[in-house]
Amino acid sequence: MRAPLWAAMAAVLFTGSILAGDAAAAQRETRIPQAAVDAAGELRERALASDLGFKITESLTTEVGPRLAGSEADARAVAWAQAKFRELGFDKVWTEPVTFPKWQRRSEHAEVLGASAQPLRLTALGGSPGGTVEGEVVRFADLAALEAAPAGSLAGKIAFVDYVMQRAKDGAGYGPGGRVRGRGPSAAIRAGAAGFLMRSAGTDSHRMPHTGITRFDEGLTPVPSAALSAPDADQLARLTARGATRVRVALDCGWDGQATSYNVIGEIRGKGKPDEVVIIGGHLDSWDQGTGAIDDAAGVGLTMAAAKLIGQSKLRPARTVRVIAFANEEQGLYGGKAYADKHAADVRKHQIGAESDFGAGRIYAYSSSAPDYAQAADKQIADALAPLGIEHTPGKGGPGPDIGPFAAKGLAWARLAQDGSDYFDYHHTPDDTLDKIDPKALAQNVAAYAVFAYLAASADGDFGSAPKQVSPPEE
Structure with a gap:
């Protein structure tokens, strides 16, 4: 049965629009x-x-x-x-x-106090305020453990996140390591900590700490925050495993206009x-x-x-x-x-x-x-x-x-x-x-x-x- 004229015309128009579309696509490629x-x-x-x-x-x-x-x-x-x-x-x-905003670093020092007194190698995180804090160190295996700490549980203490960043060709391990640096200080403050330490976001075993920028959540009063070199993080972890360990951290740094x-x-x-x-x-x-x-x-x-x-x-x-x-x-x-x-x-x-x-x-x-x-x-x-x-x-x-x-x-x-x-x-x-x-x-x-x-x-x-x-x- 022969199709009506309007159907034939529609078919021609439809075919033409496809060809025009194909031509446009080919031209645009x-x-x-x-x-x-x-x-x-x-x-x-x-x-x-x-x-x-x-x-x-x-x-x-x-x-x-x-x-x-x-x-x-x-x-x-x-x-x-x-x-x-x-x-x-x-x-x-x-x-x-x-x-x-302009941030400056002037000096940084840290030491273990008491019977095992010894220096620690660290560096202030960018954005950290200056100040000297002294307190018992509380070790956390990762950021999640610190974020789960109850409010006030770290009053007068120094939080220490001992997360080990993983090596990867594409740098995928930096995401979790960088989050410790970016979110850790605020989590420590919410738990009442007077200071924040972390194992550096790095993959080496040298006594060279890694710096990097951190942030403090709105409404929180920033506390001195720093990264330990990997060997110093290991040392501090061994000391805390042996019992209460006190540390003094002194940072001279901060924002300046x-x-x-x-x-x-x-x-x-x-x-x-x-x-x-x-x-x-x-x-x-x-x-x-x-x-x-x-x-x-x-x-x-x-x-x-x-x-x-x-x-x-x-x-x-x-x-x-x-x-x-x-x-x-x-x-x-x-x-x-x-x-x-x-x-x-x-x-x-x-x-x-x-x-x-x-x-x-x-x-x-x-x-x-x-x-x-x-x-x-x-x-x-x-x-x-x-x-x-x-x-x-x-x-x-x-x-x-x-x-x-x-x-x-x-x-x-x-x-x-x-x-x-x-x-x-x-x-x-x-x-x-x-x-x-x-x-x-x-x-x-x-x-x-x-x-x-x-x-x-x-x-x-x-x-x-x-x-x-x-x-x-x-x-």
Whole structure:
């Protein structure tokens, strides 16, 4: 039986809409031109043979050293970054102000009192108030045990959380370890404690305590809070197992008004779409104990080097490669938040972003938030990274810390996962120094970031950046 005319017309219209939709989808599919893919191979080999990333990292750690946010050295680091971008020949260099509370460390001491009197090696947690406290130590195996302590049960005592952080290639053990540092002091105060001690959030056995920022819940009066080195935590655990143990902790540190530092930004301008950008970078500040080599001079050095090498390519990418040396990541992602707020209206102009803030170990995996229509380009990037020993791991990981606030506003992100097996041996300690960086591993990082940024900047189409509120997965 012949279909009515209206049905035939509807069928034609429906078929036409499908074909039009297919054509639109095909037109929208993001791909990378073969000429750019070929150029990326040459760029990869140049980067592997270059020591530029190491030279930049050496310059920052030697000429500036530790760079506590808001300090005089932090200001020198800002000046260093501007001068280095210009020395490297970046097309545009500027700063954007970032304001935050200023915390200072002056001195720290601790000792066991009584028959087993002896010194303890510790360091104040960032954000801790100063003061001297003395009291009996109460040991807790983990954060949950401390949080279960009844109110008032630790009156006049010092809480000690003896949680042992686990080593992992992807740094997964840092989550539980970091929560002890972030939530432990407030839990101790709610139980009535006069002070807080923790086994450092680290994986080493050296007598070097790990610092890091902590927070105090609103309405609580902060108490002196510090981290013990692993051997000192072991020693204190043995002493408390033998009976009541008294400790004196004396910290001279605390908040001191406001400070302003700067995100320092350099660009290698694109040839066809210079107002659209791929962002890469690391954070410029560090803690004050070591020279901030793996955390995060390496991230600044390798991304500066990657962009410089892109600028030397015969075939420049269409989009601009923007390198950001973020301010004050360590005490609360202040630089990343400031950048996200300032540039939120231009999120569509940001093709994709990636941050290096996990040391200088070899990159072993790549993933991104690319939507379905950009999967072909994402695989092209992954294929270009494969000769570096980098596996494509779709659906895994998340954005770097300073990229996170912008990713929450809709920025597309990529993850170039570094091997962090030994990262937490040195993280936030006096041992975070240049000798912990393998120049060949750092060159592999430079090559990976150069290939990623170059190809993303060369793509025909986008990677999904758009104004929206999302909850990106945590790195």
